[in-house]
Amino acid sequence: MxxxxxxxxxxxxxxxxxxxxxxxxxxxxxxxxxxxxxxxxxxxxxxxEDESLVRTFLKEDDFLITSPNAYNSLGVGTTQLYNVRVVYNHKRHGEFDLGGRKFFFHAKHRFPKKLTQEFLLVDLVNNIENLAEDKTEVLTKVLAKAKTMDARQLRRTVTSYGNTKAKSLFSSLITQKNNVAYAR
Structure with a gap:
């Protein structure tokens, strides 16, 4: 490149x-x-490769490439396939065509170095309005999935990367898990 x-x-x-x-x-x-x-x-x-292309385009290594397709691995009812690459970064915002492939760059202050199940769950809630699935059904399954995850890691992820909707959705669950942890 x-x-x-x-x-x-x-x-x-x-x-x-x-x-x-x-x-x-x-x-x-x-x-x-x-x-x-x-x-x-x-x-x-x-x-x-996408990583090499984005690294050269941005002139830095601090970015995260993902896709709404990654939500399908969570098992919360998302099944659609999207021809979308999302790049979280600190510099660029907008849609760019790089080598015949569309990348949607989102300038964010904070994002993780790599994808985790907790981040994908929070990111799904952050972007639920952009998905084709039944939102109510997916959010119900998201809450059920969240109950099976590490409470501390989920709390850190929601606090660091969640928008207002995500923080609101997960707040009762995180508080409930904290109370159970303190009771032990």
Whole structure:
């Protein structure tokens, strides 16, 4: 992966040289100012990995890539498949087409380094309005799933990443679990 700006130190005519490299097949243009050296397999050209693409686009490693499809692993009644990649980061906000793939960048102050079941559950509640499933049924199953999770970890996750709706939904459950823990 290369950014045009990164290549200016090696060329006095960057745009001309980039065009030559693209025409010869050594590089492919993904977006304005973003290029990659394609790898070939027996099936054809292999696209760059999402992480590498986003890392080069943002010029940093502090981001989290997820998708509403990840909610399906929670077992709370979400079954839809979405062709959406969501990128939580500190710099960009909006929809970007990178190499023919759409990424929805959300500038957030805080997000975890990696996906956890607790974060996915809180993120699902944060984004419930964007899902195609029956919201009431999913939220009922979310509460049942939350009861099976580590109360401390869930409380930390809700406090750190939950929006107002998530904090409200989980508040009674977290308080109830805390009271049980203190009674022991």
């Amino acid at each position: 290369y950014r045009r700006a990164d290549l200016t130190q090696w060329s006095n005519a960057v745009d001309r040289h980039l065009n030559e490299l693209v025409k010869s097949g050594y590089l492919e243009k993904l977006s304005v100012g973003l290029y990659y050296a394609p790898k070939k397999s027996i099936f054809g050209v292999v696209p760059p």
